[in-house]
Amino acid sequence: MSQVLVAEQLFDGEQLHRDVALQVDGEGRISSVGGPAPEGAQRLRGLLAPGLVDVQVNGGGGALFNNEPTVESLVRMSRAHARYGTTGFMPTLITDEIEVMQRAADAVSAALREGVPGVLGVHFEGPHLSAPKKGTHEERFIRPLTDGELAIYARDDLGIKMVTLAPENVVPEDIRKLVDLGVRVCLGHSNADGATAAAALEAGATGFTHLYNAMSPLHSREPGMVGTALISDDAWCGLIADGHHVSPEAMILALKAKPRGKVMLVTDAMSLVGSEETSFPLFDRTVVRQGDRLTSTTGELAGSHLDMISAVRNIRDWCGVELIEALRMASLYPSQFLGFAGGKIAAGVRADLILLNGDQRVTKTWIAGQEVFSAQ
Template sequence: MAQNYIVEQLFDGERLHRDVSMVVDDAGRVQSIDPAGLPEAERLCGLLAPGLIDVQVNGGGGALFNNDPSLDTLRRMGAAHARYGTTGFMPTLITDEAPVMERAADAVAAALRDAVPGVLGLHFEGPHLSVPKKGTHEERFIRPLSPAELRLYGRGDLGLKMVTLAPENVSAEDIRRLVSLGVRVCLGHSGADGDTVAAALRAGATGFTHLYNAMSPLESREPGMVGLALISDDAWCGLIADGHHVSAEAMLLALKAKPRGKLMLVTDAMSLVGSDEASFPLFDRVVTREGDKLTSSTGELAGSHLDMIAAVRNIHHWCGVDLFEALRMASLYPAQYLGIEGGRIEEGARANYILLNSELQVQKTWIDGREVFSQ
């Protein structure tokens, strides 16, 4: 049955509309948007905006994908992040042993078969990384690319596929092979020099994982991975806008350097988002939350306690980014990076959207026309 709404404010991904009628059909797509009123329509007070898309989500709702790579974990992650406006996400498995990677792939395949709300595919962050730039990743599981992983990455039932790797440890030939398997290759956790990064980009890498973090820095005589990320106009960069991973000044530099549309907000969220818990186990360590900062018992940052709408608020307030551009950084630009529909509310589009109040807090979330969260 079609759903009828009168929307006080509707941001369609490009323009703001006021007091419009919107009809969503029973297939979960926007049927019409019209200035005229509708009889017996539900009134949505606030700002209706496109649903947010997160390409790096390790956990949520008290569940961490590495600790329990299961269908239940994916359901819990999706429900937790929907509270904060995420309507599409890439479950992310950090460096782990081969059986855990296989279980994660099976869980994502099952989630896609069951149409678990929000699940888009699978992001393998590792295991082909640089040990000196491993961050919180487990050193004993870091390893070269092998035929076993290539077979896993080549599976056709995983939806969208991403792999974060260090290009000094994966050849340009292997990057081309991954791209031929339908994998979006991101560069990160790397100490590579500029020439190595440039070769990886020529081989088909298209993104950089959590810009600035765990990558070779920009120096006067060597651009490093940070320098190449900033000057590569065709490449996307993920940005963890939590004030712990990246300062406001570093965000401003990236905003000035990158073309519009090539910076996308990500969370790198761990299990505590959408949970009242204060700590969780990660391999043989414990990660503890203090405020919105997560620290491993070995001292390093261990993911984030960030959600997508908080990332939008942060870059809007801290960096002066126009609200609608901040929303695009969390919706349209990730969709463009993934090559999927998203970031728009228009006739024929999937009915994935969120309702925000004046404090930019999520009041409702819809996925394919179905309300999955209400405050």
């Protein structure tokens, strides 16, 4: 059934408008923007904006994808993050056994067939990583690329496919092979020097996973992963703007160094987002939340307790980014990285929308024209 929404303010991904009528067709796509509002149209107070897109979501709503790689977990993750404006996300599986990777792939495939709201594909963060930069990943599961993993990456029923790897442990020829399979390759959890990272980009890698974190730093005589990421104009970089992973000054540096559109906000969210729980098991450890910081019992940061709209507010407040640019960093730019037609409100685009109040809190979320969250 078609519907008409009339927005007090509307951000279409590029510009702000006032008192705009939005027609959504029965297929969940925007059929028109503008024109007179028919009688009986739903009037919305606040700012209507494109839904937010998160390329790195480990869990939510009490479900961690590694612990429960099922469709039910993806449903819980979708519902939890929709409360905070996420309308598209990449379920992320960190380094694990190949059997768990296979189960995760099967769950994503089933979720896409069943139309679980917001699921775009799958992000395998590992297992082809660097042990010295493993972070909270389990070292015993870190391994080279084999035919077993390639068989998973080659599947054509997984939607958008993304793999984070350490370029010192995967040769450029294998990166080209992944790209030929339709995989978006990101570099991360790596101790590589700049030349090795640059060779991986030349082979087809297009992004850096959680810039600054778990990667070789910039030095005066060696750019490392961080320096290579900052000087590579064509590569996208994810930022975890939670105040724990990256300082405001480091985020400002990235925004100054990178071309507009190449820095995107990510959450790296764990299961506690959208949950009242304060801890969860991760392999043979426990991760504990203290405020909005997650720490493993082995001492390292273990993902985040961040949601996307909080990341938008944080980078606005801490780095002086205008709200509409912060929204682009959370919607348009990650959509462009993924090759997904999101981050815009325009005719022909899927109606993935959020409504924000004056405090930039989410009051409503729509995915494919269906209201999936309302604060009222």
